[in-house]
Amino acid sequence: MSYEVAVVGVGQTKFEYQSKKTTQELVFEAAKKALDDAGMTLEEIDTVVYGSAPDGFDGINMKGEHVIDAAGALGKPFERVFVGGATGALAPITGYYHVASGLSRATLVICQEKMSPCKPKPQGLFNTIFDEFTDRPMGINLIYIFALEMNRYMTVNKIKLETLAKVSVKNKKNAMDNPYAQLPMEITVEDVLNAPVMAYPVTKYHISPSSDGAAAAVFVNKNIAKYKEKPVWIAGVGWCLDSTYWTNRDLAYPKYVEYAARQAYNMAGIKNPQKEIQVAEPYDPFSYKELQHAEGLLLANRGEGWKLIEEGIAYRDGKLPLSPSGGLLGVGNPIAAAGMMKFNEIVLQLRGDAGKRQVKNNPKVGVVQAWGGLMQFTGVLVLKA
Amino acid sequence: MHERIAIIGAAMSPLRATYPELSYKELMFATVSKALLDAGIGKDDVDSLVTCSDDLWEGRSIGDEFVPDQIGGALKPNNRINADGVYGVFQAFMQIRAKVATIVTVVAHSKSSDLITKNRILNYALDPVIERPLAQHPYFIPALEATRYMYETGITPADLARVVIKNRQAALKNPYAAYGAKLTPETVQNSPTISSPLTELDAAYYADGVAVVILAPESVAKNLKTKPVYVLGIGWDSESAHLGARNWGRADYAYKAGIRVYEMAGIKNPAQELDFAEIDDRFSYKELMHAEALRLVPEGQGKKVLTGETMPINPSGGYLGLGYAPNAAGLTRVVEAVFQLRGEAGSRQVKNATKGLVFGWYGPPSASGGAVILGNE
Numbered sequence: 146m147s148y149e150v151a152v153v154g155v156g157q158t159k160f161e162y163q164s165k166k167t168t169q170e171l172v173f174e175a176a177k178k179a180l181d182d183a184g185m186t187l188e189e190i191d192t193v194v195y196g197s198a199p200d201g202f203d204g205i206n207m208k209g210e211h212v213i214d215a216a217g218a219l220g221k222p223f224e225r226v227f228v229g230g231a232t233g234a235l236a237p238i239t240g241y242y243h244v245a246s247g248l249s250r251a252t253l254v255i256c257q258e259k260m261s262p263c264k265p266k267p268q269g270l271f272n273t274i275f276d277e278f279t280d281r282p283m284g285i286n287l288i289y290i291f292a293l294e295m296n297r298y299m300t301v302n303k304i305k306l307e308t309l310a311k312v313s314v315k316n317k318k319n320a321m322d323n324p325y326a327q328l329p330m331e332i333t334v335e336d337v338l339n340a341p342v343m344a345y346p347v348t349k350y351h352i353s354p355s356s357d358g359a360a361a362a363v364f365v366n367k368n369i370a371k372y373k374e375k376p377v378w379i380a381g382v383g384w385c386l387d388s389t390y391w392t393n394r395d396l397a398y399p400k401y402v403e404y405a406a407r408q409a410y411n412m413a414g415i416k417n418p419q420k421e422i423q424v425a426e427p428y429d430p431f432s433y434k435e436l437q438h439a440e441g442l443l444l445a446n447r448g449e450g451w452k453l454i455e456e457g458i459a460y461r462d463g464k465l466p467l468s469p470s471g472g473l474l475g476v477g478n479p480i481a482a483a484g485m486m487k488f489n490e491i492v493l494q495l496r497g498d499a500g501k502r503q504v505k506n507n508p509k510v511g512v513v514q515a516w517g518g519l520m521q522f523t524g525v526l527v528l529k530a
Numbered sequence: 531m532h533e534r535i536a537i538i539g540a541a542m543s544p545l546r547a548t549y550p551e552l553s554y555k556e557l558m559f560a561t562v563s564k565a566l567l568d569a570g571i572g573k574d575d576v577d578s579l580v581t582c583s584d585d586l587w588e589g590r591s592i593g594d595e596f597v598p599d600q601i602g603g604a605l606k607p608n609n610r611i612n613a614d615g616v617y618g619v620f621q622a623f624m625q626i627r628a629k630v631a632t633i634v635t636v637v638a639h640s641k642s643s644d645l646i647t648k649n650r651i652l653n654y655a656l657d658p659v660i661e662r663p664l665a666q667h668p669y670f671i672p673a674l675e676a677t678r679y680m681y682e683t684g685i686t687p688a689d690l691a692r693v694v695i696k697n698r699q700a701a702l703k704n705p706y707a708a709y710g711a712k713l714t715p716e717t718v719q720n721s722p723t724i725s726s727p728l729t730e731l732d733a734a735y736y737a738d739g740v741a742v743v744i745l746a747p748e749s750v751a752k753n754l755k756t757k758p759v760y761v762l763g764i765g766w767d768s769e770s771a772h773l774g775a776r777n778w779g780r781a782d783y784a785y786k787a788g789i790r791v792y793e794m795a796g797i798k799n800p801a802q803e804l805d806f807a808e809i810d811d812r813f814s815y816k817e818l819m820h821a822e823a824l825r826l827v828p829e830g831q832g833k834k835v836l837t838g839e840t841m842p843i844n845p846s847g848g849y850l851g852l853g854y855a856p857n858a859a860g861l862t863r864v865v866e867a868v869f870q871l872r873g874e875a876g877s878r879q880v881k882n883a884t885k886g887l888v889f890g891w892y893g894p895p896s897a898s899g900g901a902v903i904l905g906n907e
Contacts, residue, residue, distance in 0.1 A: 147628045210897075220782075223898065224613055227594070229594070245627075246627035248627070277590065384608070389599055518592055
């Protein structure tokens with residue numbers, strides 16, 4: 146048998162560039178807020194899962210060992226999950242199986258990133274994620290390869306830049322209602338198109354910023370959840386890693402996202418995601434990613450992700466709101482913490498606690514996704530009120 | 531009652547100072563293939579994969595990107611933990627119990643011979659402001675720990691030398707070991723000091739290697755030809771890595787991991803109930819310290835490991851004899867324990883072994899480690 150798992154507390158820090166808080170302070174703040182939200186103390190926590198991406202950002206090896214105190218993990222089973230950008234989903238998935246296996250009654254999951262210590266720009270570090278012989282010498286970084294992928298996605302599906310710009314406009318506007326957001330703004334499609342080009346077709350507003358921040362949640366089993374108000378249940382989890390050889394892959398459609406989504410939907414008993422999912426936080430480090438991931442999550446037919454934005458479905462008052470938090474484009478992208486922020490947003494939306502960000506369709510089922518690696522890794526969680 | 535979980539396949543590459551003829555990818559492919567063959571299953575039977583690695587040891591960021599193809603993991607669930615390889619077994623165990631996967635492959639690898647700046651990498655694990663400037667050599671932390679431990683227990687440098695001699699001698703019987711040797715106390719104690727009181731031979735040498743285990747529930751294991759080895763308990767713990775906040779004379783993390791693993795495995799008196807132990811000996815003193823913390827010997831009597839009054843401890847030769855493959859280390863010992871419990875350990879076989887303990891430590895400067903108890907009944 147496996148145990149049912151509920152989320153009973155969430156918390157996060159402000160996402161910002163060059164935060165004055167240390168890595169440990171960010172971890173502590175998010176963890177404390179999540180515990181307070183759950184009405185629990187550290188004594189009730191059995192295990193701690195920490196998610197954080199490249200050690201190179203902090204310039205610290207074995208980064209997890211440095212936050213054990215701040216994470217409240219002293220004298221407890223503790224582990225660090227790190228799978229690139231998908232860490233924000235794999236850390237909660239790992240937290241899920243800690244509790245679902247019965248090994249832990251209550252698990253604290255904390256994701257944190259401090260990108261700004263990496264000089265001159267964090268993006269430079271991303272050169273070191275590439276193959277040292279074939280890719281790195283080209284001076285390649287993430288923006289280049291996503292420009293390639295964005296181009297391919299637009300070409301295959303005949304999508305205009307204006308459509309993708311609307312995603313940026315929506316998410317940055319959604320972030321206006323998020324007190325933790327780094328880049329909330331009201332801009333127009335023209336602003337996005339006319340912004341400085343970073344690597345064509347990616348302009349400055351098509352991409353999420355570098356950020357510092359942390360987000361955390363408390364996972365418990367049914368015996369504890371029954372004493373808590375508004376527990377949100379983890380109904381399904383799925384994750385998938387595709388081949389290292391991204392150059393040999395279909396860049397227009399993320400098959401690995403579909404595999405992860407199908408695993409999570411099967412577990413959650415969801416037959417028709419387009420009908421049953423009421424709110425979603427697909428990973429949106431780039432504007433096109435939100436739509437491409439929505440297709441992978443089977444929230445739109447293949448090649449028809451653009452309809453979600455053009456037909457108004459993805460807005461907060463739409464049928465299937467996407468990134469009501471403001472997403473990575475609006476709230477910020479502290480790698481591991483970004484996915485966790487999205488996870489927390491779905492929890493708040495399902496509880497009806499999202500305040501000004503609350504979507505209008507009274508959702509009971511939501512999905513969250515995070516993504517990373519060489520365009521190859523995705524984790525998906527289905528949550529139910 | 532939970533269904534029991536078994537290791538259905540295991541393999542490791544012989545540990546060697548260097549594998550110049552194979553890349554880490556080739557070494558992983560070969561070892562995973564061997565483990566699948568050992569289990570009698572194909573790669574498509576595997577539901578989920580777990581790896582343990584660290585970016586700085588890998589020499590690339592997000593190192594897990596580079597593993598799926600050679601381990602049969604492409605387009606499958608993969609998870610990566612930054613820890614000693616023994617933590618991979620915990621993930622597989624929990625995933626199977628949580629019913630998110632049925633058959634899980636755990637892989638940990640090291641190509642440490644590729645690295646020419648190992649000590650700098652270890653120094654990068656220290657606090658950049660307060661601790662890193664102190665570090666002439668990263669082994670100053672184990673050296674301080676050894677000093678305190680020896681002060682508290684009366685263990686002498688000659689005793690530490692005996693640990694080294696014992697383990698490297700045992701490794702002569704192990705075809706997987708890189709550093710089997712017959713040493714004299716003088717050779718060990720007179721070898722160059724790295725950080726007093728530790729000499730060059732008190733620290734395990736690095737090695738290249740890959741270790742793989744495949745786990746499945748008992749119902750699956752029963753239908754396979756390979757003799758299952760059951761995971762009877764898992765337990766791990768983390769204490770502060772900071773110099774000002776740690777317990778220097780005692781391995782608290784091993785003690786607490788021990789409490790958890792013994793409780794799960796239903797073991798009251800580990801010294802009596804276990805038949806052998808494969809515990810971390812990255813440094814000579816660590817074997818004694820860990821043996822105490824894990825209650826294989828009475829408190830303060832680590833020396834008993836050397837007098838033959840205990841169960842066989844590190845019959846494989848330990849890291850001192852096998853070689854230390856960062857991240858893969860603990861998993862190499864799990865594979866060793868599987869060989870012992872299947873009766874496949876050749877001339878190093880422990881007679882009538884039914885239950886064994888494996889303990890892996892994340893290495894300096896951490897105070898984190900995990901334990902597994904395996905059994906064949």
